[in-house]
Amino acid sequence: MKRLLPSPLLSLVLLFTWLLMNQSLEVAHLLLGTLLAIIAPLLARPLQPHGYARIRRPLALLRLLAHASVEVLRSCFNVSRIILFARPEGLNSQFIRIPLDMRSPHGLALLAGIINLTPGTVWVEVLPDSHELALHVFDLHDAQWWIDTIKGQYEVPLMEIFEG
Structure with a gap:
């Protein structure tokens, strides 16, 4: 079948x-x-070189997508405010590295999509030697907050959804 x-x-x-x-x-x-x-x-x-994705927890996927939608909207307002009202010399545009535990190519692809949909962030690459995500943040104030957010609010649910 x-x-x-x-x-x-x-x-x-x-x-x-x-x-x-x-x-x-x-x-x-x-x-x-x-x-x-x-x-x-x-x-x-x-x-589909890795085969079709098996979604092990569809409700967790819906929760993740709802949370990501709220974060995209919130980030739209924040980036718009920065572009319209902030002084350019006050911006702190930086690259950060985020260690990843997730290995699922489907989970990584969805994480890349979520990050690139969020204004102010760009997924650069997963560094092959250390399996770290190189992320560019438009206005970085707290790198640890970004690491905690990506790992806790996105990577953990994605591992639950795609890796079991």
Whole structure:
């Protein structure tokens, strides 16, 4: 079954999206949508070198995404305030290193997405020799706060979601 449907959830979402786009439940649309829902994940399999992600705790993922959304909004206001009202000489733009325990490529990819969506921060790279995240912060005041935030509020839930 896994050979025919490598990602059943993806296939279901594709079929549902196809039916919504066509606004029809006719047999022809059901058959064509089902065919696409089976073929598309099979064709996309080579693009997933680590396989499809297994989400072990979906509720933890929803909590993490809700928390990240709030942080993105909060950061939007903070960065806007800094750009509009702060003096340029008062900015402390720096790179920091954050040691990571997470090894899941899916978790690292989601962490990179969350960090890069947050205004004022940029994921630079994971240093291969030390497995540390190099992070650029637009206005750094407390490096330890960033380390605690990334490790506690993002890395721990991501490890719970993707690593078990």
